[in-house]
Amino acid sequence: MPGCVLAIEGLGKSFISGGQNVPVLAGLSLAVNEGESLAVMGRSGSGKSTLLNLLCGLETPDTGRITIVGESFDHHGKSGPDDRWGELRRRSIGVVFQEANLMPALSLLENVRLRAYLADQPAGGERQWLERLGVGAEADRYPDQVSGGQAQRAALAMVFAMAPALILADEPTGSLDRHTADEVADCLFAMQRDNGCALVLATHDAELAGRCDHLLDLTQPG
Amino acid sequence: MLVRAFISHYRRHPFQLLALALMITLATMLWTGVTVLTDQARNSLFQSEEAVAARVQVVRTDGQPVTVDDFAWLRMAGVCVAPWLEVQRPPPEGRVIGIDPLALGCFGESAPGGEAGDLDGEPFMDISEAAMLSAKGADSQLYLLAGTDDESLPETYALKDFSLSPPTGELADSFLLNLDALSLLVLLITGLLVRSVHRLGLAQRRDSLALLHRFGVPRRRVRQLLVLELMALTALCVLPGLWLGAQLAGVLGGGFGQALDNLFDVALYAGSDESLPWRAAGVMVLLVLAVCLLDWVLPRRWQNAASSGRGLRVAGLVLLAGLTGVVLAPGLGWVFAGTALVFAGAGWLTPALLAMMAQRLSGSASDTGVSPLLGWRRRELAVMFRQLALPVVALQFAVATVLAVQALVTTFENTFDDWLAQRLEAEFYVEVPVGADAELGAAQLRELEGIGPWHRVTRGEASISPADNDGKGAVTPVDLFALGPVGELVADWTLLESSARPWQQLAQGGVMINEQLARRQNLEVGDTLDVTIADTDIRVPVVAVYADYGRPAGEVLIHRAQLPEAFSAGFESFSVNPGERTMAEISDRLADVWDTSNLTVRDNASIRALASRVFGQTFLLTRAISLLTLVLAAVALLIMGWVFFTTRAWYFQLLAVWGLPATMLRRQLQRLAVTLTLSVTAAALPLGIWLTWVLVSRINPLAFGWSLPMAVYPMFWLELGLVAAGIGLVIARLMRRQLEGPTPLPPASRMTGAER
Numbered sequence: 001m002p003g004c005v006l007a008i009e010g011l012g013k014s015f016i017s018g019g020q021n022v023p024v025l026a027g028l029s030l031a032v033n034e035g036e037s038l039a040v041m042g043r044s045g046s047g048k049s050t051l052l053n054l055l056c057g058l059e060t061p062d063t064g065r066i067t068i069v070g071e072s073f074d075h076h077g078k079s080g081p082d083d084r085w086g087e088l089r090r091r092s093i094g095v096v097f098q099e100a101n102l103m104p105a106l107s108l109l110e111n112v113r114l115r116a117y118l119a120d121q122p123a124g125g126e127r128q129w130l131e132r133l134g135v136g137a138e139a140d141r142y143p144d145q146v147s148g149g150q151a152q153r154a155a156l157a158m159v160f161a162m163a164p165a166l167i168l169a170d171e172p173t174g175s176l177d178r179h180t181a182d183e184v185a186d187c188l189f190a191m192q193r194d195n196g197c198a199l200v201l202a203t204h205d206a207e208l209a210g211r212c213d214h215l216l217d218l219t220q221p222g
Numbered sequence: 223m224l225v226r227a228f229i230s231h232y233r234r235h236p237f238q239l240l241a242l243a244l245m246i247t248l249a250t251m252l253w254t255g256v257t258v259l260t261d262q263a264r265n266s267l268f269q270s271e272e273a274v275a276a277r278v279q280v281v282r283t284d285g286q287p288v289t290v291d292d293f294a295w296l297r298m299a300g301v302c303v304a305p306w307l308e309v310q311r312p313p314p315e316g317r318v319i320g321i322d323p324l325a326l327g328c329f330g331e332s333a334p335g336g337e338a339g340d341l342d343g344e345p346f347m348d349i350s351e352a353a354m355l356s357a358k359g360a361d362s363q364l365y366l367l368a369g370t371d372d373e374s375l376p377e378t379y380a381l382k383d384f385s386l387s388p389p390t391g392e393l394a395d396s397f398l399l400n401l402d403a404l405s406l407l408v409l410l411i412t413g414l415l416v417r418s419v420h421r422l423g424l425a426q427r428r429d430s431l432a433l434l435h436r437f438g439v440p441r442r443r444v445r446q447l448l449v450l451e452l453m454a455l456t457a458l459c460v461l462p463g464l465w466l467g468a469q470l471a472g473v474l475g476g477g478f479g480q481a482l483d484n485l486f487d488v489a490l491y492a493g494s495d496e497s498l499p500w501r502a503a504g505v506m507v508l509l510v511l512a513v514c515l516l517d518w519v520l521p522r523r524w525q526n527a528a529s530s531g532r533g534l535r536v537a538g539l540v541l542l543a544g545l546t547g548v549v550l551a552p553g554l555g556w557v558f559a560g561t562a563l564v565f566a567g568a569g570w571l572t573p574a575l576l577a578m579m580a581q582r583l584s585g586s587a588s589d590t591g592v593s594p595l596l597g598w599r600r601r602e603l604a605v606m607f608r609q610l611a612l613p614v615v616a617l618q619f620a621v622a623t624v625l626a627v628q629a630l631v632t633t634f635e636n637t638f639d640d641w642l643a644q645r646l647e648a649e650f651y652v653e654v655p656v657g658a659d660a661e662l663g664a665a666q667l668r669e670l671e672g673i674g675p676w677h678r679v680t681r682g683e684a685s686i687s688p689a690d691n692d693g694k695g696a697v698t699p700v701d702l703f704a705l706g707p708v709g710e711l712v713a714d715w716t717l718l719e720s721s722a723r724p725w726q727q728l729a730q731g732g733v734m735i736n737e738q739l740a741r742r743q744n745l746e747v748g749d750t751l752d753v754t755i756a757d758t759d760i761r762v763p764v765v766a767v768y769a770d771y772g773r774p775a776g777e778v779l780i781h782r783a784q785l786p787e788a789f790s791a792g793f794e795s796f797s798v799n800p801g802e803r804t805m806a807e808i809s810d811r812l813a814d815v816w817d818t819s820n821l822t823v824r825d826n827a828s829i830r831a832l833a834s835r836v837f838g839q840t841f842l843l844t845r846a847i848s849l850l851t852l853v854l855a856a857v858a859l860l861i862m863g864w865v866f867f868t869t870r871a872w873y874f875q876l877l878a879v880w881g882l883p884a885t886m887l888r889r890q891l892q893r894l895a896v897t898l899t900l901s902v903t904a905a906a907l908p909l910g911i912w913l914t915w916v917l918v919s920r921i922n923p924l925a926f927g928w929s930l931p932m933a934v935y936p937m938f939w940l941e942l943g944l945v946a947a948g949i950g951l952v953i954a955r956l957m958r959r960q961l962e963g964p965t966p967l968p969p970a971s972r973m974t975g976a977e978r
Contacts, residue, residue, distance in 0.1 A: 105601035118595070118880050
C-alpha cells in the first residue's frame with residue numbers, strides 16, 4: 001500500500017470493569033497515508049485514548065492487526081513486538097499529550113534536544129524548531145517558567161525534531177484557552193503538512209476535528 | 223465526614239502513612255535505646271563512686287588473702303567488717319558481687335547496693351548466692367570492707383584503700399560526655415528523618431488540603447486536624463518504639479556492662495530497668511511535633527532565605543565558625559559546640575552544593591560534550607538532592623559518624639596494641655604480695671644465674687611543680703612510676719619526644735613524663751621539674767615524653783634509685799624474662815622468700831587477651847549505636863527515595879513512551895539511584911575524616927589527656943560505598959515494578975512531582 005503510514009484491520013479492545021467485560025473498540029479498520037490527518041472524536045470513555053495507546057504499542061489489542069510504516073503487529077503475544085514498538089516510538093511515532101509532555105528538569109531546548117537524540121537525529125537544529133513554533137525566545141526557560149501554550153508548542157517542536165512518520169496527538173489543545181489552542185493547532189497542521197507526516201488527532205473539539213482530512217467518530221456504530 | 227475526607231489521602235496512599243509510622247517507631251527505638259544505656263551508665267558510675275567512697279579494706283600483714291575465718295575472727299573481736307565477694311562469671315554474664323546485708327548494717331546508711339536488706343538484683347546479690355556460684359568453679363575473690371577510722375584492728379591485720387582500680391571520675395565524666403554527644407547526634411539524625419518523611423507526605427497532600435480549604439474549611443481547622451493526626455500517630459508509634467528501644471538496650475546492655483566493668487572496674491552496671499523509659503518517650507513526642515510543625519512557626523521569609531544564595535553564605539560562615547571554634551576551643555564543651563556548628567553548616571550546604579554540582583555536570587543545551595540522556599539524568603539527580611535534602615543530610619551525618627567512630631576505634635586498637643606490645647616486653651609479671659618486702663625478691667632475682675632481663679616496677683604517688691615556680695604555683699599530684707634496673711625490657715619503647723640516650727639519662731637522674739602530664743602542664747623535653755616524693759624534693763630534667771593510653775592522670779617515670787627511704791609503694795611488681803630458668807622455678811623462689819603460697823603470676827599472652835577483650839567491649843556500644851543510626855538513615859533514604867521516585871515515575875515512563883528500551887530505562891534508574899547514594903557517601907567522607915580528627919586530636923587530648931595518630935581507612939570507605947550502592951540498587955529494584963512493561967498514557971490528574 002504505497003504511501004500508507006497507518007493501517008488498522010479489525011481492531012478490538014475491551015476492559016474488565018466491575019467484573020463485566022466492557023468493549024471499547026470493536027472491529028475497527030482504517031488507513032492513514034503520508035501527509036494525511038485523521039480526527040478521532042467521541043464522548044469521554046468512547047475509546048479515543050485507548051485507540052492512541054494501541055497505535056503506539058502502549059496497550060495490546062484483543063483482536064486485529066496494526067501496520068505502521070510497514071511494521072505489522074497483531075494481538076498475539078506481548079513480549080515479541082515490544083522492542084519493535086519501542087523502536088517505532090523512538091524513531092517514527094511522535095506522541096503529544098494534553099500536558100506533561102516535557103521533562104521538568106530540562107529547559108525547552110534541552111527537551112527538544114533529548115527527543116531528537118533518542119530518535120537518532122543529528123544535533124544542531126533544535127533551536128530552529130522552537131523558533132519555527134514561536135517559542136525560540138523561551139528556549140532556555142524551564143517548563144514551569146512558560147505558559148501552557150508555550151509548553152505545548154515546545155512539545156510539538158520535540159515531535160517535529162524527531163522527524164516522525166506518524167504523529168499521535170491526544171487532546172493537544174485540551175488544556176489551552178481558545179486563542180492559544182488555535183495558535184497551537186495552526187502550528188501543528190502547518191508543520192505536519194510541511195513535513196508530510198501522518199497525523200491522528202483525538203479531540204472533543206469539532207472545529208479542530210474539522211481541520212483534519214478524515215474523521216472517525218467512535219460514538220457512531222460501524 | 224470532614225475527618226474522613228481529611229484522612230482519605232492515606233487510604234489512597236497507605237505507604238506514606240506506613241513510612242511515617244515506621245520512621246517515628248524506629249527513631250523512638252534508637253533514641254530510647256541510647257537513652258536507657260546512657261542513663262544506666264550514669265547511674266552505675268554514680269553507684270560505684272558511692273559504694274567505694276571513703277571505704278577501706280582489711281588485709282593480712284602476712285600477705286595471705288583474707289578468708290571467711292578472718293571475717294568471723296574480726297567480727298568476734300568487735301571490728302566492723304563486711305564481706306565483699308566478687309565472682310567473675312564467663313562472658314557475657316560478667317561479674318557479680320555478693321554482700322551480706324546484715325553485716326553491712328554496722329556501717330550505717332552508706333552500705334553499697336542500697337540499704338541493708340535491699341538488694342536490687344545484679345550485680346549485687348546475697349553473699350550466699352555468690353558463694354554458690356564460686357563453689358561451681360567461677361573465679362572469685364573475697365574482700366573485707368572496714369570503716370575508715372577503725373582503731374581496734376588487731377596487729378596481724380592492716381587497712382588498705384578499697385580501690386580496685388585507679389580513681390575514674392575524670393575518665394567517667396569524659397566517657398559519659400561522649401555518650402551524651404552521641405545521643406544528641408542520634409536525636410538530630412532521627413529528627414531530620416522524621417521531618418523529611420512528614421514533609422514529603424505533606425507535599426503529596428497539598429492539593430487535597432487546598433481543596434478542603436476551597437470547600438470552605440478554615441485554614442486553622444485544617445492545621446488543627448493535621449496536629450491532631452500527628453499527635454495520634456506519634457502516640458501510637460512511640461509506644462512500640464519505646465518497647466523496642468528497651469529491648470535494644472537489653473541486647474546491648476550485657477556488652478555495655480562489660481565495657482563499664484573493664485573500663486572503670488565498675489562492677490555495678492545495674493542491667494535493664496523493667497519500666498519503660500517515659501522520659502525518652504516525652505522527648506520523642508516533643509521532637510516529632512517540633513520538627514514536623516517547625517514550618518508553621520518559622521517565618522516563611524526565613525524558610526525561603528535558607529536555600530537562597532544569602533542563606534548558603536550564612537551556612538558557609540556557620541561552617542567556618544565551627545571549624546575555627548573546634549581548633550581554638552579551650553574545653554570539651556566548646557569543641558562539642560563547634561562540632562555542632564560544623565554539622566549544621568555542612569548539613570545546610572551539602573544538598574545545595576551536590577545539586578549545584580549535578581546541575582553543572584549536566585552541561586547546558588549548547589554543550590554537545592554531554593549526551594542529552596546523561597544530562598537529563600544529572601538534572602534529575604540535582605532535583606533529588608534538593609527534594610530529598612533532609613534524608614540526604616541525615617544519611618551524610620550517619621555515614622560520617624560511622625566512618626569517624628570506625629577510624630577512631632581501629633586506630634585506638636592498633637595504637638593500643640603497639641603500645642601494649644612494647645610495654646609487655648617481659649614474658650611474665652609477678653605481683654609483690656601486700657606486706658611482702660620487694661627488695662628480698664629483687665635480691666633473689668639478682669642472685670639467679672641464667673635469668674633473662676627483668677626489672678622492678680614500683681607505683682605510688684608524688685607531686686610536681688615546675689622548677690621556676692618558687693613555690694608560688696600549683697602543686698600537681700601525679701602517679702609515680704619507678705623502674706629499675708633499666709635494661710633491655712624498655713629499650714624498644716617508642717617515645718613521643720626524647721633527648722639523646724633517654725634511658726641512660728633516666729638512670730642518671732632524669733624524669734620521663736606521660737603525654738597527659740606534658741599536655742596539661744605544657745611540659746617538654748629539657749624542662750626541669752621539682753618532684754616531691756614522700757618527704758624528699760628532687761629537681762630533675764624532663765628527658766622524654768611517653769605515650770600512655772590509660773586514664774587521664776599525669777604520671778612521672780623515674781629510676782627507682784631516686785626513691786627516698788620514706789617512700790611508701792602503693793603497688794609493686796616484677797617484669798621477668800626467665801631466660802635459661804623456668805618461670806615455675808622463679809616463682810617458687812619468690813614465694814619462698816615472701817613466705818606466701820598465693821603468688822600472682824601473669825603471662826604476657828593472658829594480659830594481651832584481657833586487653834583485647836577490654837577494648838572490644840569498650841567500643842561495642844559506640845559501634846552499635848553508630849551502625850544502628852546508619853541503618854536507620856539508610857532505611858529512611860530508601861523509603862524517601864522510593865516515595866520520591868514514585869512521584870517522578872512518569873518521567874521515566876515518558877522515556878519509555880519516547881521509545882527508550884526497557885533495559886536502558888532500568889539502567890537509567892539504577893544509575894540515578896546509585897549515583898544519589900554514592901554521592902551522599904562521598905559528601906560524608908570529608909565530614910567523617912574531619913570528625914575523626916576532632917575525636918583523636920581534640921576530644922581525646924581534652925577528655926583523656928592523650929592523642930592518637932590520625933589514620934584513615936580507605937578500605938572501610940569502600941565498604942561504606944558498597945553499602946550505599948546497595949541502598950541505591952534496592953531503591954531502583956523497588957521502582958522497577960512500576961516501570962515494567964509499556965505504560966498507558968496517564969490522565970493529567972495523575973501528574974505530580976513536576977518540581978525541578
